[in-house]
Amino acid sequence: MERLRCVIQYDGTHYAGYQIQPNGNTVQAELEKALRKMHKGQRVKVVASGRTDSGVHAKGQVIHFDTDLTIPLSNWRRALSSLLPADIMVESVESVPSDFHARYDTTGKEYRYFVWNAKEPDIFKRLYRHHVRGELDIEAMREACSYIEGEHDFTSFCSPKTDIKGDKVRTIYRAEISEDGQEITFVFRGSGFLYNMVRILVGTLLEVGRGDRSPREVPSIIEAVDREAAGRTAPPHGLFLWKVHYEERGE
Amino acid sequence: MERLRCVIQYDGTHYAGYQIQPNGNTVQAELEKALRKMHKGQRVKVVASGRTDSGVHAKGQVIHFDTDLTIPLSNWRRALSSLLPADIMVESVESVPSDFHARYDTTGKEYRYFVWNAKEPDIFKRLYRHHVRGELDIEAMREACSYIEGEHDFTSFCSPKTDIKGDKVRTIYRAEISEDGQEITFVFRGSGFLYNMVRILVGTLLEVGRGDRSPREVPSIIEAVDREAAGRTAPPHGLFLWKVHYEERGE
Numbered sequence A, B: 001m002e003r004l005r006c007v008i009q010y011d012g013t014h015y016a017g018y019q020i021q022p023n024g025n026t027v028q029a030e031l032e033k034a035l036r037k038m039h040k041g042q043r044v045k046v047v048a049s050g051r052t053d054s055g056v057h058a059k060g061q062v063i064h065f066d067t068d069l070t071i072p073l074s075n076w077r078r079a080l081s082s083l084l085p086a087d088i089m090v091e092s093v094e095s096v097p098s099d100f101h102a103r104y105d106t107t108g109k110e111y112r113y114f115v116w117n118a119k120e121p122d123i124f125k126r127l128y129r130h131h132v133r134g135e136l137d138i139e140a141m142r143e144a145c146s147y148i149e150g151e152h153d154f155t156s157f158c159s160p161k162t163d164i165k166g167d168k169v170r171t172i173y174r175a176e177i178s179e180d181g182q183e184i185t186f187v188f189r190g191s192g193f194l195y196n197m198v199r200i201l202v203g204t205l206l207e208v209g210r211g212d213r214s215p216r217e218v219p220s221i222i223e224a225v226d227r228e229a230a231g232r233t234a235p236p237h238g239l240f241l242w243k244v245h246y247e248e249r250g251e
Helices: A028-036 A072-083 A139-147 A198-209 A214-226 B027-038 B073-081 B139-148 B197-209 B217-225
Strands: A001-010 A057-067 A088-096 A106-117 A131-133 A150-153 A169-180 A181-192 A239-246 B002-010 B057-067 B088-096 B106-117 B131-132 B150-154 B168-178 B183-188 B240-247
Touching: A001 A028, A001 A072, A028 A057, A028 A072, A028 A088, A057 A106, A072 A088, A131 A198, A139 A169, A139 A198, A139 A214, A169 A198, A181 A198, A198 A214, A198 A239, A239 B057, B002 B073, B027 B057, B027 B073, B027 B088, B057 B106, B057 B183, B073 B088, B073 B240, B106 B197, B139 B168, B139 B197, B139 B217, B168 B197, B197 B217, B197 B240, B217 B240
Parallel strands: A057 A239, A106 A131, B057 B240, B106 B131
Antiparallel strands: A001 A057, A001 A088, A106 A181, A106 A239, A150 A169, A169 A181, B002 B057, B002 B088, B106 B183, B106 B240, B150 B168, B168 B183
């Protein structure tokens, strides 16, 4: 048996999220269906770095699985890709030690959230950018970001539907905003993220950007430890799981 | 009765083309459905500058229709847009003389065809860009474009499925190629276009770009007056009806 780690991309538009569920098509189900074909009907369990919600995209999701096939590593990517639908792509496949675990071994993640900030929608961006019509105060949102960075209990930015039982303390290493014409990109890099955390952060930042909240409210929102204190959850289609980080292994 | 002219955009991905047909959803059917709602169940016939095929997009399709509603012109755009699906957008609405005709009055059109020229596909561009893996010789394609410009009988670049009965002489004012990183844009501006003409032109240009044909073959392809002489039809999803031209009316 060999353990393989893959970086995959997917367009979440037509999926009921990453994780297999009884109703609705999922990315995991597509991956396992493709692997089952390659393994002559045998089920191959796929483990991802974490789930993504319905409509959320991934540029750098990481998965692992075990295989007894003797395909040369250089052929794996094309072999697996050819069995997947056009909205899921395998970017790389590498052999990893048998104790590597895509979920437990992550040291952090990067999410990006894309906003199309224009009076009119752009229908050709509608699946990948959240359209915000009104003007946004970028500097106010940047100030708000500075309060998000650091180690905090992020309960206020976690959906009550979470199944996390442990504490909700996470470290955000970086919360940044960049502008390119009418496109605004939010970048969050952190040790870990709670359920809907990036979408609630963005929803709250957008309320700051619109002037409905002061950036200085953010520390008290965090201190409230109450989901009701934060802003609305931004829609899923602007969100991309951008990169999953792992510790470099020494020899 | 008042005649209105609208510029509309649509994402052709989920449509069986622009024009109403017995089977399959169409852009025209969506427009007429929305107008029927606004007109209390009365059918409003929509006339477009021309059809687009299944999967082809539009940034600047032009339509006209007649209405007896007394909505102020400035409210029309939002009223109609609100009844349309998210993949069709009304960009502008203006009042025109009652003898304006969206199809008969066109003086020319511009189409753009977008190629994503990279070793790997980009799944987030897959609906709007034709992925071409191999390297393309841009200069050779530009030379080929120079032979396309001008007045020619474009029978070789017309699908035999056409229902055009008249001659197939058209004038291409401009056939240009621009490059931006891995994106290649083909721009065609002409007096009129035959069925599948842009897609056959692009398919032929791509064969030149790959080195399968010499740019100097283009004049003989045109002279052959035979669809078999030209290259393959490029897929629909890279194609956009970009702009429709009309004569400026004097007072």
